[in-house]
Structure formats: structure tokens, C-alpha cells
Amino acid sequence: MVNESDNGTSVVGSETSHKCGRSCLGPLTFHPLAVGAKVSLSHGCRLAERTGATFKNGLVFSSRPVKIQERIRLRVEKDSFGWTGALRVGFTNVPPSDRSLPLPVMAIPNLTNVQGHWAAPVQESHCQAGSELEFWLSGRGCVFVTSPDIKQHTVLTGVDLSQPLWAMIDIYGQTSAISLLGSKKRKLFQTRRSCPAPEYLTSLDADKHNSLIPVSSLHENSDECISFVDMKFPAGRGSVKDCVVCMEKQARVTLPCGHQCLCNLCASKVLRQFGTCPLCRYKISAPSLDGI
Template identity: 65%
Template structure:
């Protein structure tokens, strides 16, 4: 692993940028994970075993910026334990941490210099809840849940050094997904993008991916950094025109997002119609679904 230089994450985590308004990929760090945590979905989902309430620490793959709002979704909860998710920030790079990680963020890390962490109310951490947390220019950390009013979590975050997001999948919270991040600057909004590599669905042939990539262009990563056209926008990036019509009949993807969606999911993002075999014209299909009643 490339050692962090204090100004950025590992080289592999910072080399990709897909546009002027791209913050770069944001995933969970692959090595710095709690003993009871399993990562999946391209390191964007973290799940803690149900047999314990602790050992659920995860960190961001790269430093996050001041006022960069990090979005999480609680995928699963379990009411066997008290307490729920803890979120925070740290000046210590994940790659510098000895393993195994501490069993809990509070008090094992919160009592150490360079760590700021606070519990999120249990009412905000039910399955399906979406959370956003960030640090302000004044060093105050805030959280919102499902677009509710922001809550102050703590103050005194040191902004003089790079900061990594730190999340403890604790107590009732069993599984979370990292939904990305955004940072607003004047009239522009900067956003994180998908990671450069995606796991391929077992139903999608690698040759198919190559064919679709050739048809749609070689760029797999996109970022919503352009204005939406007057036509229907791509349902993934919401920033480019939907030019690709899938075999199910849905015209819902731009040429940059289509290879990514087919590689990662292998289905239409609207109706979940499976995309497998090639058809005339160079695209992919499966037998079209029969309308109800026929």
C-alpha cells in the first residue's frame, strides 16, 4: 500500500477524477475495518455481524473536505442492543492504523487526540434512514436525518490537517451503505463519483461488457457536472441526456453510465429487466417481458 503523505489518500484512491466538479471516488477503506465488518458492493456497503454490538469501525478511503456532506443509508438494524451508529472524523490516516482496530469508537478513539466522534440518536438510525454528516468551516460537526433539521454533534475539530470520515457500526445498526458526498461552492456543487472498479454481476458476461463499452464509449465513470438537457435526463447521473434504449423499452441511460450500470447490476434501473444476450445493433437483451394479461 502507498503510504499517505498527509495531503491525500492512497495513490489509487486519488488518481481518478471524472470532471471539473468531481470530488473523486468515496468508499470505505479496504484495510482499516473492524474485526466483525464485511465490505461489499465495491466497498460502499459495510455490514457487522449480528452476534455482537461492537468491532464495527470503518473509515473513508480518502480524506474528506471541510463542508463535504457525507451521505449514509442504514440498511439493517437489530433491536437486541442499546445505542446505534456513531459518526466522526479523524486526522489519523486509516493506512497508518495498526490492526486489529479498537472495538469501539467511544471511548476507545474519542479519548485519543485527533479523533472526534459522537453518537447519532437511535431514532435517526432505523433501517431505511438516510443520514448526512459534515464539518463546518468553524470545526463544528453536524448531522441530518431524512432531510430533517441539522443537529450539532460536537465542536473543536482540527481543520489544519487532512480529515478522514470515521463510522462505528454500533449497537442496533448492523449494515450501512455509503451513498456518496457533495460540497457546494457558490453556484456550483461538487460531488463524489462511483469508484473506478465495480464487481461484475454473475449474470453479465465479460464479453458483453466489452461490446457495450465499445458502443457507448470507453469512459465508465460519470459525474453530474453538466446541466440537464431539455430531453429526459439519464436516471443515474441526472446530468446527461438519456440516449440508450434498453431492450425492455426504457430509454433511461446516457452513453457514459450505460456500461457502468450493465457491469455492476446487469438490469434496467427502472424495471429490473435482466440484460444478458446481444441483439442486432450491438446492444444487449433478454427475452422481453410479457405484458400482464397476455
């Protein structure tokens, strides 16, 4: 699924992931752009909440492809017993960045009826607020679920392992909010773990105004999506050497919030698609962009 070079850097096609060391699997969050119409993300894209009086529109995906035997750990933060059914978990070989909005309203059957998607429900009794569970993919294409309250059991078989796979989670039914607690992959003499992901909101003002951002509202129709996942952002205001979007060209554009974090090309894309600073979500106005 994921090729690894000798220096421990993951490579998926043209995508690369940050690594702290050989025992690091890289940051793992919910993908910030491919989310259901009723999903809001917070806490560095590690808390996903389905809002509104509905049982659906709660799809989220992992920010990067996951490995075989990489156990993804979740915690149910909120539940609502006004609905039947609960969390659905699975995998897909369709990259989240390739998806158009709005997403389908449910994983089952809207996505599982489409090639490249596999998902199964988790029992309602195991999805109460405070419940923790792990799910992962075996080398034989089976999906397993376990928790402190339930033994390991198979929920799915027949997953195609020939392409990279992203975790797919549907915050469905009585489940209304979940946290992504990271992941781990056990080996004979070592356990590799995901590392803490970067926090995207770094200023106190940003935290006040964006404690729960409806990420789906950031999308506009465009031919190319920009993702801020797996990028190491500065701890405070000021300049950074590389553009935080492409991570290749020098950051020459200073935004009204004081962050100098974008190259000229990416600045125009960010302005067109989002109209906000990728670090603190400060609203950007075109005349205030320096260096374009």
C-alpha cells in the same frame, strides 16, 4: 485539508485521487483494509455490515480524506433492536492505511480518548432501517448531522482542521449495516459530487464466491499496506497498461485468473499480503505467477 491544483486534481501529501472533471470530488468508498474485526464490505466497498452477535467491532473509515463542507450521505440498511445505542459518526486525522489490526472495538471511548479522533452518537430513532442522513465538517471545526426527518444540528465541536481528515463511522449497537451513498459539496454557483467508485469484483464467478468478503481476514502483519481504492479497473479480463497497485510501472505479471494487472514488485507484495488477485479475488499461487 486537501490542496487542489489548477487542473482539479486533489493532492494529499503524496496521494492523488481520480477526478472526472472540475465538479467531481473523486470516488468515495469505505477504506477496504482498515475495518473492524466484525465488518464485511461488499458492493464496491460501499456497503458495510457488522456480522455476528455483537454490538461492537464495527469501525469503518472513508477511503480518502474529505473536504470541509463535504456532506457524506449514509443509509441504514439493517438494524437490530436487541442492542442499545446506534451509529456513531466523526472524523480522524490518522490515515486508515497507517492503522494496525485489530482496530479498537468502539469509536467511543476507545478512539475518542486518543488524540486526533472525534466522534459523536446519532440518536437511535434516526437510525432505523431505511433512514438516510448526512454529516459534515464546518470551517469552524463543528460536525453537523441532518436527515429528511431531523433538522440540521451540531453533534461535535473542536475538530482540528490543520491536517487532512478522514470520515470515521462506527456501525454500533442497533445499527448493523450501512450504505455509503456518496457525498456533495455545495458552492455558490455549483454543487460538486463524488463520482461512482469502481467495482472491484468484475466477474460473475467472483460475485458468486465473494458477495460479502470479510475484509479483515485479508490482513497480515507487514510493514506496508496495499490499497486498491480510487483505481480504475478494467471491465473484464485481459491486460492493463499500468499496475493497479502503484499506478506507475507497467503491468507485466499475468495472474492465473487471466488478469495482467501488476508490476513485478507489487505482485510479490500482493502475493505475500493477500494471495488473491486485486481485481477478482482469485486465489494466487506463487508458481503460477508469470514475469516474476
